[in-house]
Amino acid sequence: MRVLVVGGGAREHALCWKLKQSPDCSALLCAPGNAGIAAVAECHPVAADDVEGLLALCQRESVDFVVVGPEGPLVLGLVDRLEAAGIAAFGPSAAAAALEGSKAFTKELCARHGIPTAAFRRFTDAGAARLYVRERGRLPIVVKADGLAAGKGVVIAQDLAEADAAIAAALEEGRFGKAGAELVIEDYLEGEEVSFFALVDGETALPLAGAQDHKRVGDGDTGPNTGGMGAYSPAPVLTPAIEAEVMERIVRPTVRAMKAEGRPFKGVLFAGLMITAEGPMLIEYNTRFGDPECEVLMPRLASDLLPALKAARDGRLAEVSLRWHDASAVTVVMAARGYPGDHVRNTEIRGVEAAGELANVLVFHAGTARDSAGALRSTGGRVLAVTSIGRLFRDAHAQAYRAVAAIDWPDGFCRRDIGWRAVKAEGGV
16 A cells, blocks of 8 residues: 655654554655655655645555645645545545634534533634633633644633733734634633544544643743643553543544534544543544654554554444553654744754664654755754653653753753653652
8 A cells, every 4th residue: 555644743753654564555655754754755845735736646656545644734625635536545524624623613512512621702802802701700711712823822821911912912913813813712621631542433433542742841831832842651640441431421422423413523533631620621622643642652552553544534443453562652852942932943953863773762853854965954843752662651751861862952952851740650759
């Protein structure tokens, strides 16, 4: 099977790394890819949101199966376009991708079908939004851009001034463009946040695994939100009992609701959850693998990924079972100095190969390219996802940071406390 992975980040590198191992994969392509992906797949310079360009690439290269990594192409209808042309693709239709493309849609769906989530209201008028925050009288309160904002459209406002600023940024200043033309304002949920993933074929939901990521840029969960500064799996808070409750009260009802409303969901359903004193509640859905969560899930998965993705597309997930390594995985993201704001670009990175040669270490590339002399250069904000797997969490954690230390990149930085909850759960400092 000739397989194309769409995207160019560390998530897609992790997917390529895993798919390359499948005996069913006769050729692996990626568009657009990056310097790391080029070591395992044939990269083509077609942007992930270039729907017609990707279709032409598939036809030119006789691609049999497409795996879509990022959310943008899903919302644009890439899967619809490919399937209409007779090319099998893993991922939801544009109609089903509304679960991620519109937070308001998801909240309304939850309200209609009794799926537990925070109380909310939606707004297009800044004055009405400010008035609601004051009438609600609950702080902190969460202000979210309705559409896709690259993980940066959510503000947990600790006071009225911060809430007002978040409302103004979206509705008056247009900071998020069309994505911020509507806001969802919802109650803040107390608890521990976790990411949970399931494959879905329109009717059947097959649980994958959970992970915890670290969204804020600084140690101790300080500073602005980012696309993710690291992750680990499994997450101690996601016990088997809680996972069963998530499937029964949140994931399966969502799958049934989407089918009932004429938007059957196929792909990977990524539930962002808050584990509260009253049980798990949905924060939001994503309709693709998480980044950096994918970088810890793929090394833990013992089964062949490709047949499972194909079964999700074909409606055969009831026939699939998956095996997982009895191990922990940790990913530490290395980002460019200044991220998530205006960050440095095109700086040289050394030592990545040496880091990757350490035992049980994988270095997934996010924003990298080779210059004319073959040197590795940074091309984005999040640049590398340094991953380790170990029987015990503390082993994976220590090895991931040894690998980080082996990378010579003066213009990069990382958080030093990735996985602190798991360290604490194992009795560490």
